[in-house]
Amino acid sequence: MPSVAIAGAGLVGALNACFFAQKGWDVSVYEFRKDIRTMKHVQGRSINLALSQRGKSALEAVGLREYIVNQGVPLYARLVHNKDGKTFSRQPYGKPGEHIVSINRRHLNEVMITQAEKSPNVKFFFEHKVKSVDYEKKQLVVQCTSQPSRIPTFGTRAASQDHAEIHVEADLILACDGAYSAVRRSLMTIPRFDFSQDYIEHGYVELNIMANNNKFAFEENVFHLWPRGHFTLIALANRDKTFTVTIFAPFSEFEKHMSTTEDVLSFFEENFPDAFRLLGKEHITETFNRVKPQPLVSIKCSPHSFFDNLVLMGDAAHAMVPFYGQGMNCGFEDCLVFSETLEEHDNDIASAVRAYSEKRVNDAHTINDLAMYNYEELKDLVNRNSYKLRKKFDTIMNMIFPKSWIPLYSMVTFTRIPYSEVIERRKRQDKILSTLLTTASAVAFIGVFMGMFSNRAKFGF
Template sequence: MPKVIIVGAGLVGALNACYFSQLGWDTEVYEYRSDVRELEENSGRVINLTLAGRGRKALEGVGLKDEVVRHGLEITHRLVHYVDETTKAHPIARPGEYLLCIGRRKLNTICLDHAEKFPNVKLFFKHKAQKVDPIDGTVTLTKLETQEKVEVSADLILACDGAFSAIRRSLLYYPRFDYSQTFLEDGYIELRIPEKNGKYAWDPNLAHFFPRGNILLVVFANTESKTFNVTLFAPYTKFEQLDTERKQTSFFKETFPDAFRLLGEENIIQAFKRTKPQPLVSVKCQPYTFNGKVVLMGDAAHAMYPFIGQGMNAGFEDCRLLNECLRQYDFDIAKALDVYSKARPKDAHAINDIALRNYHVLRNTIRGPYYVIRRIIDMKLHSILNSLWIPYPSMVLFSDIPYHKVVEKRIQQDSILFFGMTFIGLVIFAYCIQAIF
């Protein structure tokens, strides 16, 4: 059987291991960090994962969807918190559609455990990737415990080693490889709302949003305890202003009063002491495949801002689509990778742009009447036209419509509404003129 090397045992790498283990391929996974399953606390980011339709479909392909859903919380509504402590709930999408909130570590563990059940899968931790040779199909790594350099080879190499991928970096001088990364002027810090009397302090089945213009606070339930993970997004200039404990606590008290009471002053102070604001990066590149042997996947190919909740979902979709390409072309690796690489960047670039635009929606538009009115119109038209008019959030989150097609359909819908409203306005105007004269 062919052999595949997967660099990175995070979410996308682990799910790829599940797919290739079921194909019977000899599968070796190399990870820079320790085994996440053996850590007392995940050392990676804790920005909550929201598993949507694309991600669930990819998990279904390896028989893990039901297992994952069992460990998650269904989120059907977004609860917007205003400064005066009033709230308003908005549905995430159409009735029956929901996001699944689940811990990163738990999901990673489920995928790794499943892959490791197969005898053709080998997992290697504390192995740091250095470079890849797409001509020979080899990866050079360093064993961190001994500093020994090792070289491994395979028929197919999957780079799933994250936004700052070492494999991708070693390919930067490959002919005709386009690459760009963009950092937001905003960063984020993470806090945690403790449990209250052994229970969640708020409704765990809601996504809590606090839009404040150029500042956004997002709160999701932690599925591995009765706590809430809290993420504050703000310009770096704002974080620089919060340079004393008094300023930090005053900022939360004035800007997010209801969240402030649950967080508490000491919790806020310790969060600012514990970590500095973390950067937010978007990565675009193409092609994704090199010499018919190496393919970039997940964040290594298209890291995106976390404001549409599609980073993991798009990465999982990568796994499913690559598997489908391999099957479609009878496991001709070079042909399958060529087809995959020609199609996927267009969609990945589209979802990167969607994620950035949604940041502005979450910080501003979601508070205003336009957002509510547009949602009502979309739902009414959908009830009349069915699949001919699908609301934008549903297309992004719960369909498998290619992302670039989603953008095209959204533009078409905007144009139809603009001309429709213009026509109605002209009719009303003409009627009023006729009535006057």
């Protein structure tokens, strides 16, 4: 059987291992960290994940959808909290029953690793750092990072502190090693490889609301949102009755208004009074003394394939800001699309990797841009009347034309329509809406003019 070497045992790497285990391929996965199933604390971003249709479809293909969905909390709407801390508005995500699922990142990762390991042809190599790709030999360069004992046994030499590099040969190499991908970095000198990296001006800090007498402190089946113009707070429920709470704000806002204990408590109490009461002064103080605001990066690159046997996937290909909840879903769809592409090309790896890159790059760039746009929506637009009117209009049109008029958010979240096609459909909708408004304005103007003409004597004409 063919062999595949996967860089990274995160969400996308672990799901790819499940896909290729099903295909019967020989799978080796190399991960810099220790096995997270044995770790008390896992470093890295832990913003709660919102599982939607694209991610569900990928999980369904490997038999994990039902189990994973049942481990999460369904969210049916946004609950927008006003600044008074007492009133709010509810904005359903889509049609009745349509929802996203709040999922714990670590648990999901652990489940997929365990699922993949059930296959005897899958091997995970933890504490193995992927360093680069050997261009000429088309091999993955890996180095074991587990430290040998520095205390020599009597009569032997001291163990070397450096491990030799391992050159991994495989028919297919999948780079799923994250936004700061070592594989992608080693490809940067290749001519015509386009790459862009943008840090946005906003960072984030994560907090927690604990269970209240073993009950949810807030309504659990909604996405809690506190939009405040240029900064925002969100909260998503967990199965253990807690909430993961994240504040997003410009770094200048953190420095100006949240750099001291007094300032940060005053800031939360003024802007998020209901959340402030549940978070508690002690937790807010301890969190901001312990952690600094973390950066958010958007990465694009093209192509996504090289050497007829290497593919960049997930954040290694298209890291995005988390404001559309599509980072994981897009990465999972990468796995599904590539699996489908392999089948379409009768497992011809060379043709499949080229075809995958050709079809996926544009979609990846599109969702990166949409994720950036959606932050404007979350932190500000949701409170504007124009946004609310458009949302109502889209809902009515979807009821009348359920197949041809689907709201933007629903196309992204509740379908597998390619992201690039989603934008084209949205443009057509905008054009139709613009025409309708122009026509309505013209009709209204004509009506007013005719009324004035009919009553011209009254107006002295």
